[in-house]
Structure formats: C-alpha cells, structure tokens
Amino acid sequence: MRSARLISDLVAGPSRPCLAYIPRQISPRPLHTSEPARSGHNRWSKIRHRKGAADAQKSALYSRLTADIHSALRPPASPDPVFNARLATAIAKARDGGVPKDVVEKCFTKARAAADGSGQSVIYEAVGASGREAMIIECITENAARTVKRLKEILHKRDCRIAPVAYLFEKKGVIVVSAAAGRGFDELFEVAVEAGAEDVREVEEEDGMLYEIITPPTELSTLTNLLSDPSLADKYPIQSSELSFLPTAPLPVLAEGEEGEGISEERAEAVERVVGLLELEGDVVKVWTNLE
Numbered sequence: 001m002r003s004a005r006l007i008s009d010l011v012a013g014p015s016r017p018c019l020a021y022i023p024r025q026i027s028p029r030p031l032h033t034s035e036p037a038r039s040g041h042n043r044w045s046k047i048r049h050r051k052g053a054a055d056a057q058k059s060a061l062y063s064r065l066t067a068d069i070h071s072a073l074r075p076p077a078s079p080d081p082v083f084n085a086r087l088a089t090a091i092a093k094a095r096d097g098g099v100p101k102d103v104v105e106k107c108f109t110k111a112r113a114a115a116d117g118s119g120q121s122v123i124y125e126a127v128g129a130s131g132r133e134a135m136i137i138e139c140i141t142e143n144a145a146r147t148v149k150r151l152k153e154i155l156h157k158r159d160c161r162i163a164p165v166a167y168l169f170e171k172k173g174v175i176v177v178s179a180a181a182g183r184g185f186d187e188l189f190e191v192a193v194e195a196g197a198e199d200v201r202e203v204e205e206e207d208g209m210l211y212e213i214i215t216p217p218t219e220l221s222t223l224t225n226l227l228s229d230p231s232l233a234d235k236y237p238i239q240s241s242e243l244s245f246l247p248t249a250p251l252p253v254l255a256e257g258e259e260g261e262g263i264s265e266e267r268a269e270a271v272e273r274v275v276g277l278l279e280l281e282g283d284v285v286k287v288w289t290n291l292e
Contacts, residue, residue, distance in 0.1 A: 069090045119142055123136060123166050148162070177239060
C-alpha cells in the first residue's frame, strides 16, 4: 500500500526531548504564575531530562517518539503521512532518534487497532511506594486481562500498586510548538487564547525555547488545525499535539537538604524507573505522573 511504502521510506529525523513544563509570570498576562522551567537546576532535573544512563535514555526516547506517532494517528487523522503533517513529523523524529523500523510499524498496528475497534483503549491508575506518587497508564490492548496482569507484576515488584488516582489529574489538550527567528511569546499568546486556549507556557531548553499551549480537550483539534495553517505553521512549528493527563497539584521533588512538602530525588528517580519499565510494555502507549 502507498501509505505503508511511504512509512517504510520515511523511517530510517532531529528529535526534541520531552520535558516537564512549568508556567512563568508574564505581566500583565494573568495566566502565568511561575518562572519558566529550566533543565539541570538540581540532580533530579538532570536525571529527569537525561535519564542518567544510556539504556534508560533510549527507552524513554522510544516511548516519547512512539507516543507522538500514536497521537498523530488518532481518528479522524489520515494514516498517510502525505496527508498528515503531524504523522510525517513524528515519523521523521523517530527516524532521527534511531527508533527501529519494527517499533514504528508496531505503533501503526496498535493505532489501527484502536481506530477499527479491534484494540481497546484502557486507562489504568497506580500509586508509588509512598502512596503519594500517582501514575496514569494509557494502553491499547486486545486483551485487557492480560495487560492489567502484566502491569500489576511490574508495579508490585517495585512496591507500587493499582489504585484510583484519576482525581489528582485533569485531562487537557497539550500542543508544544517552537518559534521561528523573530517570533516570541506575545504573538502566540494572543493567537492561542483568542482561539480558546486556557494557558500558554514557556520552557527553556538547552537549545532554545519551546511553548506549551493548554486547551480544553474539545478545543485541541481546533487549535492544532489553526497552528497548522500556512500563515502560522512556519512561525510556530508544531512539535507535538495530544490529549494529556496533567496533575492538578504537582508533587514537588526536593533537592538534597531541602525541606518542605514533597518527595526526595531518590524517590522521584525510582518512579521514573518504574515509568520506563511500564512504557517498554507493548500495550502501554504512555504514562503520566504527578511529579513536578
């Protein structure tokens, strides 16, 4: 098939690591409440963004890139990258990120299963060892009983367990964009909010600034289409667009010697290891946590 050939040709481009985003105050903009996120300000941040080891970094990268493909293939999006710019971008990122072709093809198989009804979309909830770390686990499976059994095995071995935590999250649309030279926050803010966005946040990366647009779930498609319009696409290229579970009250991660409400960096690292193991499971699409 043509789409299969195109996918094979495309999978062989530079990827952006996914970061946790924290809003900053932009006067007089009322939606911003804190400084932009910066990676590497403490040991937890370095581990969170670099994963500390090559194997963990690779598995996390694969998970993020394949999740982008899943998101780009959600109905009614076309499975042909020629007619689906988000899908073409996701495939290019996977190629440049070194994701094997068979992993990408597996993503397509699971996305098609979700679209044609042969695969079931299931959300599982879990807590970490302290009872304060929460996880939302999104899966697409043909056998929910098998999937939950496997997830319970992974969680139990690491003192985690299935438990209701959905009340700690809210479902939102999240669009991440970069900005062309000469473009910045103010123009994007005005365009996004006028079109129905709830918030626009910025995050500092080592190689530049990214912008995160938060939308009601029902407005994600509208905002994505707007930003894909030629009049804006070159100004603010879309890096990702998906429905996400965002924590309503993110759990702080305390640096060594820091006091306050939260968990230690060691505990946060343990949670990230669990997330990495979960995302290696074939039926798991993505895992969200309530870590700040």
